Amino acid sequence: MLTLKMALKSIGNNKLRAFLTMLGIIIGVMALVILVSLVNGATGTVTDSIKGLGSNMLTVTVSDNKGAPLHLDDLNNWMKDGTVGNAAAFSQESVTGKSEGNSNTVDVYGVSSYYGDIQNLEILLGRFIKSSDIDNHTYVCVINEYLATELIGYTDCIGQEITLNNIKFTVVGVIKDDDNSLTRAFTSDSLTAYIPYTSLVRMSETATLEVKSFYVSAPENSTTQLTQEKIKELLLKRFDDDEDAFRIRSQDALEDAMSSVRSALAILLGGIAAISLIVGGIGIMNIMLVTVTERTREIGIRKAIGAKKRVILQQFLLEAVILCMMGCAVGIGLSWAILRVIGIVVSSLSMTFKMDGTVILVAVGFCFLIGIIFGLYPANKAAKMKPIDALHYGG
Amino acid sequence: MKKNKTIILRDVCKNYQVGTEVIHALDHVSLDICEGEFVSIIGPSGSGKSTLMNIIGCLDIADDGAYALDGIPIEDYSEDELAAVRNKKIGFVFQNFNLIQKLTAEENVELPLIYQKMKRAERDRRVESALQRVGLEKRASHYPTELSGGQQQRVAIARAIATGPSLILADEPTGNLDSQTSAEIMEIFKELHRQGNTIVLITHDSDVAKQAERSINILDGRITEVTRYADA
Numbered sequence: 368m369l370t371l372k373m374a375l376k377s378i379g380n381n382k383l384r385a386f387l388t389m390l391g392i393i394i395g396v397m398a399l400v401i402l403v404s405l406v407n408g409a410t411g412t413v414t415d416s417i418k419g420l421g422s423n424m425l426t427v428t429v430s431d432n433k434g435a436p437l438h439l440d441d442l443n444n445w446m447k448d449g450t451v452g453n454a455a456a457f458s459q460e461s462v463t464g465k466s467e468g469n470s471n472t473v474d475v476y477g478v479s480s481y482y483g484d485i486q487n488l489e490i491l492l493g494r495f496i497k498s499s500d501i502d503n504h505t506y507v508c509v510i511n512e513y514l515a516t517e518l519i520g521y522t523d524c525i526g527q528e529i530t531l532n533n534i535k536f537t538v539v540g541v542i543k544d545d546d547n548s549l550t551r552a553f554t555s556d557s558l559t560a561y562i563p564y565t566s567l568v569r570m571s572e573t574a575t576l577e578v579k580s581f582y583v584s585a586p587e588n589s590t591t592q593l594t595q596e597k598i599k600e601l602l603l604k605r606f607d608d609d610e611d612a613f614r615i616r617s618q619d620a621l622e623d624a625m626s627s628v629r630s631a632l633a634i635l636l637g638g639i640a641a642i643s644l645i646v647g648g649i650g651i652m653n654i655m656l657v658t659v660t661e662r663t664r665e666i667g668i669r670k671a672i673g674a675k676k677r678v679i680l681q682q683f684l685l686e687a688v689i690l691c692m693m694g695c696a697v698g699i700g701l702s703w704a705i706l707r708v709i710g711i712v713v714s715s716l717s718m719t720f721k722m723d724g725t726v727i728l729v730a731v732g733f734c735f736l737i738g739i740i741f742g743l744y745p746a747n748k749a750a751k752m753k754p755i756d757a758l759h760y761g762g
Numbered sequence: 763m764k765k766n767k768t769i770i771l772r773d774v775c776k777n778y779q780v781g782t783e784v785i786h787a788l789d790h791v792s793l794d795i796c797e798g799e800f801v802s803i804i805g806p807s808g809s810g811k812s813t814l815m816n817i818i819g820c821l822d823i824a825d826d827g828a829y830a831l832d833g834i835p836i837e838d839y840s841e842d843e844l845a846a847v848r849n850k851k852i853g854f855v856f857q858n859f860n861l862i863q864k865l866t867a868e869e870n871v872e873l874p875l876i877y878q879k880m881k882r883a884e885r886d887r888r889v890e891s892a893l894q895r896v897g898l899e900k901r902a903s904h905y906p907t908e909l910s911g912g913q914q915q916r917v918a919i920a921r922a923i924a925t926g927p928s929l930i931l932a933d934e935p936t937g938n939l940d941s942q943t944s945a946e947i948m949e950i951f952k953e954l955h956r957q958g959n960t961i962v963l964i965t966h967d968s969d970v971a972k973q974a975e976r977s978i979n980i981l982d983g984r985i986t987e988v989t990r991y992a993d994a
Contacts (some may be wrong), residue, residue: 672874673849
């Protein structure tokens with residue numbers, strides 16, 4: 368307790384020097400906390416929006432049908448299995464869409480009826496494609512808000528007709544654009560129309576009734592893993608046990624990838640910040656060496672009146688550690704303030720930058736270690752001084 | 763009645779190597795100082811009196827010979843053991859006071875007691891009484907820079923006596939003070955002597971040396987002469 372008081376007092380004796388010494392640690396801690404928090408905040412938002420896409424969804428693509436092409440009926444049969452939720456085939460083409468003189472390129476998805484559920488599409492008006500539409504190859508379409516405003520001019524356009532590849536389609540539903548998702552940046556700027564899978568086959572030259580890609584969801588109260596195993600089993604049976612004939616991707620894999628990107632970034636940036644902390648620690652060692660030399664007389668006096676080596680060592684080590692920890696506290700405080708400011712500035716991006724408890728613990732622990740490591744040499748130098756030499760130092 | 767001997771030095775030698783030449787700073791010095799004695803050690807600079815004081819003060823260890831302080835042989839002691847001996851048995855008073863500038867008078871006096879791990883209440887009591895004995899109780903919370911030379915030396919004396927040492931070792935305690943203040947400081951030493959403390963005072967000033975009971979002359983590392991004065 369008394370040693371602590373003494374250490375604080377001698378730091379307080381030279382405030383400017385103490386501050387300049389701490390500056391290295393302050394900047395290092397700020398770099399560490401802010402960078403890692405930014406990475407966590409940004410990737411966290413991305414991960415959240417991936418989850419928003421439907422985390423229980425599998426994407427299956429078939430590359431080699433081995434003479435046994437999949438059809439919509441096969442998917443419907445598989446859906447009867449308890450471990451498979453919904454399955455929806457899709458096929459995408461870019462066509463020219465026209466409406467009342469407006470013309471633009473439209474991404475057309477030929478889908479089956481569960482597509483909307485699996486993709487979590489939110490219906491703004493009307494309805495999604497129904498299985499009867501698919502059975503009857505009706506020329507109906509569900510469009511996104513953006514397409515409605517761009518091509519037709521208003522969103523309330525149920526019953527309107529648009530032309531896709533010179534075929535007239537009746538709008539039966541409008542999909543809400545998800546403004547809050549980061550994925551919006553990649554998807555919703557496109558004009559999207561969903562039509563029955565069978566209708567796409569009719570109007571397209573390339574699309575056939577063979578299903579080459581489809582989504583599968585896990586049933587509620589089950590996991591994607593079980594579904595993935597089941598689908599794999601079914602497909603292997605179908606395609607002569609050839610694993611290369613198809614590919615199943617899950618959102619889990621995407622999330623895993625994201626989280627490994629996140630930790631890689633955090634480690635990389637944290638590592639850079641750690642280097643600046645080490646540089647700060649060298650600054651502390653430098654100043655502590657100066658302090659020890661300056662206070663040689665004091666060390667001599669203390670030793671003459673009975674301070675043991677350990678007491679002197681403790682005193683200087685404590686000073687170094689306190690310098691580090693004060694720098695750390697200031698750094699964390701400033702990081703908090705800066706993260707708040709960044710949070711306000713980029714609030715439109717709907718990202719949240721919170722200080723992570725782990726980062727703070729790491730920063731505190733690292734500063735403590737640096738204080739010990741870089742304080743040890745100067746403190747040991749002080750402790751090892753001979754009392755007579757120290758007493759007569761400089762006079 | 764035979765008095766206990768506080769200091770027994772037997773054939774103590776200390777050599778320094780300067781270049782290729784070996785200097786015998788102390789050359790077979792033998793010396794006894796009894797409990798309650800007031801002894802001065804006098805000699806010109808370079809005579810070895812500082813070396814003698816370092817050895818008596820346990821700041822340094824003799825190359826050869828035997829030294830017993832308070833009946834305890836101080837040989838082959840480790841640095842930390844010597845620190846403990848200095849802390850409990852010796853009170854230092856230096857020429858240049860050697861107070862810690864950033865501690866107040868009372869904190870300076872308290873420091874050796876802290877190193878003894880003494881309880882707070884006992885520390886406070888001892889600090890107060892030590893400062894009272896040197897007449898500085900009103901200046902307890904002043905820093906050394908706010909005190910005159912004489913007052914700083916009184917603080918140093920208070921620090922030396924606070925631990926209740928077996929020996930008070932004063933190295934030119936009046937060397938940096940004017941004659942008036944010197945006289946005051948010497949009065950304090952005499953008073954401490956009357957109270958039964960053992961005091962060894964090192965000086966080059968014969969007027970100061972005379973004020974002790976006994977004076978030991980040292981020259982070229984040898985004790986040359988012992989003068990006994992009437993009790994001060």
